[in-house]
Amino acid sequence: MRSALHAEWTKLRTVPGPGALLVAAVALTVALGTVVAATLTCPAQGCAANLDAAKTSLSGVQLGQAVIAVLAVLAVGGEYSTGMIRTTLTAMPRRATVLAAKAVTVTGLVLVAGAVAALGSVLAGRLILPGNGLTPEHGYPPLSLTDGPTLRAAGGSVLYLALIGLLSLSVATIVRDSAAAIGLVLGVLYLFPIVLHVISDPDWQRHLQQIAPSNAGLAIQTTVGVPDLPIGPWAGLGVLAAWAAGALLVGGLLLRLRDT
Amino acid sequence: MTATATSHRSAVESGRAGFGQVLRAEWTKFRTVRGWLIATAVAVLIMVALGWLTGVGSHSSYDNGPGTPTVTGHPYVPLGPDGEAVNDRFSLVHRSLAGDGSITARLTSLTGAQVLLNHDDPSAPSETEPAPVQPWAKAGLIVKENTKQGSAYAAIMVTGEHGVRMQYNFTGDKAGPTGTVSAGSPRWLRLTRTGDTLTGYASPDGTNWTTVGTVRLAGLPSTVQAGLFAASPVVENVSQHLGGGGRVTGGKSQLTAGFDNLTTAGGFAGGDWTGTAVGSDDAQGLDQRGGFQQDGDTMSVSGSGDIAPDVAGSGDAMEQTLAGVFGTLTVMVVLGVLFITGEYRRGMIRTSLAASPRRGRVLAAKALVIGAVTFVVSLVATAVTVPLAEHILRGNGNFVYPVTGLTQLRVIVGTAALLAVASVLALAVGTIMRRSAGAVATVIVLIVLPYILAIAGVLPPGPSQWLLRITPAAGFAIQQSLPAYPQLSRAFTPAFGFYPLAPWAGFAVLCGWAALALAAAGYLLRRRDV
Numbered sequence: 001m002r003s004a005l006h007a008e009w010t011k012l013r014t015v016p017g018p019g020a021l022l023v024a025a026v027a028l029t030v031a032l033g034t035v036v037a038a039t040l041t042c043p044a045q046g047c048a049a050n051l052d053a054a055k056t057s058l059s060g061v062q063l064g065q066a067v068i069a070v071l072a073v074l075a076v077g078g079e080y081s082t083g084m085i086r087t088t089l090t091a092m093p094r095r096a097t098v099l100a101a102k103a104v105t106v107t108g109l110v111l112v113a114g115a116v117a118a119l120g121s122v123l124a125g126r127l128i129l130p131g132n133g134l135t136p137e138h139g140y141p142p143l144s145l146t147d148g149p150t151l152r153a154a155g156g157s158v159l160y161l162a163l164i165g166l167l168s169l170s171v172a173t174i175v176r177d178s179a180a181a182i183g184l185v186l187g188v189l190y191l192f193p194i195v196l197h198v199i200s201d202p203d204w205q206r207h208l209q210q211i212a213p214s215n216a217g218l219a220i221q222t223t224v225g226v227p228d229l230p231i232g233p234w235a236g237l238g239v240l241a242a243w244a245a246g247a248l249l250v251g252g253l254l255l256r257l258r259d260t
Numbered sequence: 261m262t263a264t265a266t267s268h269r270s271a272v273e274s275g276r277a278g279f280g281q282v283l284r285a286e287w288t289k290f291r292t293v294r295g296w297l298i299a300t301a302v303a304v305l306i307m308v309a310l311g312w313l314t315g316v317g318s319h320s321s322y323d324n325g326p327g328t329p330t331v332t333g334h335p336y337v338p339l340g341p342d343g344e345a346v347n348d349r350f351s352l353v354h355r356s357l358a359g360d361g362s363i364t365a366r367l368t369s370l371t372g373a374q375v376l377l378n379h380d381d382p383s384a385p386s387e388t389e390p391a392p393v394q395p396w397a398k399a400g401l402i403v404k405e406n407t408k409q410g411s412a413y414a415a416i417m418v419t420g421e422h423g424v425r426m427q428y429n430f431t432g433d434k435a436g437p438t439g440t441v442s443a444g445s446p447r448w449l450r451l452t453r454t455g456d457t458l459t460g461y462a463s464p465d466g467t468n469w470t471t472v473g474t475v476r477l478a479g480l481p482s483t484v485q486a487g488l489f490a491a492s493p494v495v496e497n498v499s500q501h502l503g504g505g506g507r508v509t510g511g512k513s514q515l516t517a518g519f520d521n522l523t524t525a526g527g528f529a530g531g532d533w534t535g536t537a538v539g540s541d542d543a544q545g546l547d548q549r550g551g552f553q554q555d556g557d558t559m560s561v562s563g564s565g566d567i568a569p570d571v572a573g574s575g576d577a578m579e580q581t582l583a584g585v586f587g588t589l590t591v592m593v594v595l596g597v598l599f600i601t602g603e604y605r606r607g608m609i610r611t612s613l614a615a616s617p618r619r620g621r622v623l624a625a626k627a628l629v630i631g632a633v634t635f636v637v638s639l640v641a642t643a644v645t646v647p648l649a650e651h652i653l654r655g656n657g658n659f660v661y662p663v664t665g666l667t668q669l670r671v672i673v674g675t676a677a678l679l680a681v682a683s684v685l686a687l688a689v690g691t692i693m694r695r696s697a698g699a700v701a702t703v704i705v706l707i708v709l710p711y712i713l714a715i716a717g718v719l720p721p722g723p724s725q726w727l728l729r730i731t732p733a734a735g736f737a738i739q740q741s742l743p744a745y746p747q748l749s750r751a752f753t754p755a756f757g758f759y760p761l762a763p764w765a766g767f768a769v770l771c772g773w774a775a776l777a778l779a780a781a782g783y784l785l786r787r788r789d790v
Contacts (some may be wrong), residue, residue: 177695183594198583199317
C-alpha cells in the first residue's frame with residue numbers, strides 16, 4: 001500500500017494538471033464566495049430573518065465542487081484515456097489497493113485545498129459582510145471559526161469537497177470515461193436542486209432534499225434555522241458519504257471484475 | 261538540351277472534399293458509435309421522466325372553508341377574453357348601459373386599508389386597519405360586458421402610485437397623467453362608449469380634457485354594465501430560501517375611493533345603482549368585502565382584489581414540465597464535447613484533417629451534425645414531455661396556466677433549439693480545450709451554475725438578473741411562457757421563473773456565446789498543429 005500511495009502521489013505531482021486544478025478550485029471557491037458576500041446587502045432596519053452569513057460566505061463551494069470533480073475524475077479517467085491503466089494494473093495487480101491509493105491521495109489533496117478555500121471564504125466573509133450591514137448591532141458578529149456553527153459550516157465544507165472528490169473518482173472508475181463521468185457527477189450535483197425547485201408537493205420536496213447529494217450534503221453549511229432543515233447538517237453529510245461510499249464500492253467491484 | 265519535369269497530378273476529382281462529403285463523414289462518425297446513440301436515447305428519457313416526476317410530484321386540493329370536505333382540484337381561475345388566466349375580483353357599482361353613453365365623475369380621495377384575517381372564524385366579517393394605498397390599487401370608471409369574472413372591459417382609473425391609467429381586457433394598460441388624488445387636487449375621469457369603441461379621458465378641472473386611450477372591444481354586446489369600481493391587490497412579501505425557491509406571504513388590502521359630480525349620459529337605465537362584488541362567493545356580499553354609499557351625486561366605493569392578468573400563484577406554468585432540460589443538456593454537452601475530443605484522444609483528428617484539410621469545413625460540419633441531432637432529439641423529448649406532464653398535472657388537480665398555441669410552440673421548439681445551441685457551444689469549447697473532462701465541466705458550469713445561483717436564492721434579485729442577462733444561462737428565457745406585466749406589483753424575479761430578458765433576446769445571448777466560442781475554435785483549429 002505504501003508503494004501504491006507513493007506511485008499515485010508521483011503521478012499527481014508530476015503532471016501540471018492536478019496542481020493547476022487545485023489552485024483553480026481554491027481561487028474559484030473564494031472568488032464566488034466573495035462576490036456573493038459582496039452582493040448581499042442588509043437594509044438599515046435589519047436583515048431578513050433567514051440570512052445565513054456563514055453559508056453565504058461559503059457558497060463558492062457550488063463552483064469549487066465542479067473543479068474538484070474534474071480533478072478526481074481525471075485521476076482515474078486520465079489513465080483510461082491514455083491506456084496507462086494497463087501499466088498501472090500490471091505493476092500493481094491488486095486492483096483494490098490501486099483504487100484505495102488513488103482515493104487516499106485525491107482525498108488528501110482535496111482536504112488541503114478545501115481547507116485553504118474554506119478559510120479564505122470565511123476570511124472574505126469576515127472582511128466584507130460587516131461593510132454590507134451585517135454588523136454586531138444587527139445580530140451578526142464577525143464570522144469566526146471559534147463559533148461552533150461557523151466552524152461546522154467551514155469544516156463541513158472541506159469534508160463535503162472531499163466526499164465530492166471521492167464520488168467523482170468512483171464514478172470515473174465505473175464508467176471509465178472522463179467526459180461521461182464528469183457529465184454524470186455534475187448532472188447529479190446540479191440536477192437535484194433544479195428539480196426541487198419545480199416540484200411543488202412539500203413531501204416530495206422534503207424527501208428529495210434528504211436524498212440529493214448536493215442538497216443534503218450542503219446542509220452542513222447551514223448555521224441559521226438548523227431545526228427547520230429537511231435533514232440535519234451531519235446526517236446530510238452522511239447522505240453524501242453514503243453516495244460516495246456506494247459509488248466507491250461499485251467502482252471497486254467493477255475494477256476487480258472487468259478487464260481493463 | 262534541357263529536360264522538363266512535370267509534377268504528378270492526382271487523377272481524383274478535387275470535388276471529393278466538398279462540404280456535403282465532409283458533412284456525410286461527420287454524420288457517419290456520429291451514427292456509428294453505439295454509446296452515443298444510447299446517450300441520445302437516455303437524453304430523451306431523462307426529459308420525459310423528469311416531466312413525469314414533476315407531474316406526479318405536484319398535487320393540488322382545496323376546500324370551501326372549515327368543515328367542508330377537501331377535494332382534488334384548484335379554486336376557480338377565471339379566464340380573460342383572450343383565454344389567459346386573470347384576476348377579476350373587485351367592487352362594482354353599476355347600471356345597465358344600452359347602446360352608446362358616457363359616464364363622468366370626479367375622484368376626490370383614495371384611502372388604503374389592510375384587511376385583517378380572523379383566523380378563528382374566517383367567515384366572520386373582516387376588520388380593517390388603516391394602511392398606505394397600494395401602488396396598484398385602482399379606482400375609477402368601468403364598462404364591462406357583464407358582472408361575470410373574466411368578461412371584457414375597459415376602465416379609466418387612478419392608481420395608488422402609477423397615476424391615471426386606461427386598462428382593458430386585463431392585459432392592456434395605457435398610461436395617462438401622473439400624480440395621485442387628494443381633496444386638494446381631485447381628478448376628473450370620463451369614459452365614453454361608441455359602439456364597441458371606448459375612450460377614456462382625464463382632466464384636472466372638468467373643463468380641459470385629455471384623451472388617455474381609445475380601445476376597441478370586439479364583440480361587445482349592445483347592453484353592458486357601466487359604473488364605478490374599486491380594487492386593491494393582495495400585498496406580497498417575498499422571502500427566498502437556499503435551495504428551496506421562494507415563499508410569498510401577504511394579506512388582503514382595501515381601497516376606498518370617494519367620487520362626486522357623478523353624471524351619466526346616453527343609454528343608461530334609470531333607477532338605483534347596484535353594488536356587485538365581482539368574483540365573490542355567494543355567501544359573501546358586497547358589504548363584507550367593501551361596499552358603497554351614495555348621497556346624491558356623491559359616492560364612496562370600497563373594494564379588495566384586482567382586475568389584472570394572473571401569472572403566478574394559482575398554478576403551474578407550462579415550462580415547469582421541462583425541468584428535465586438540465587439532464588438532457590448534460591448528456592448533449594458531453595456528446596458535443598466528445599464529438600471532437602474523442603478524435604483528439606484517439607489521434608483520429610489527424611486522419612480527419614488529412615482527409616479534408618480545410619479545417620473550418622470540418623468544424624462547421626461537426627457543428628451542423630451535432631446541432632441538428634440535438635435539435636431533433638430534444639424536439640422529440642419536449643414534444644412528448646409537455647403534453648404528458650400537463651395531463652398528469654391537471655389530473656392531480658393542478659391548474660396549468662393556459663397560453664396561446666404560438667407560445668406553446670415557442671417553448672417546445674425553443675427548448676430544443678436551446679439544447680442544440682448548447683451542444684454546439686460544447687463542441688466549440690471541446691475544440692478549444694481538446695480535453696473532455698475540462699471542457700464538459702466548463703460548459704456545464706457556464707450554463708447551469710448561473711441558473712442555479714439565480715433561481716435558488718443564493719444571490720439577491722439584482723445580481724441574479726445580471727447573471728441571466730450576460731451568461732449563457734440567459735437562453736433559458738426562451739422557456740418563459742407567462743409575461744411579466746408591469747401593471748402587477750409582483751416579484752418578477754428569476755426565482756419565480758421570470759427572466760430579465762425577453763425570450764428571443766435571452767436565446768440570442770446564448771447564440772452569441774456559441775458563435776464566439778465557435779469562432780475561437782475555428783481560429784485555434786487552423787493555427788494549431790494537431
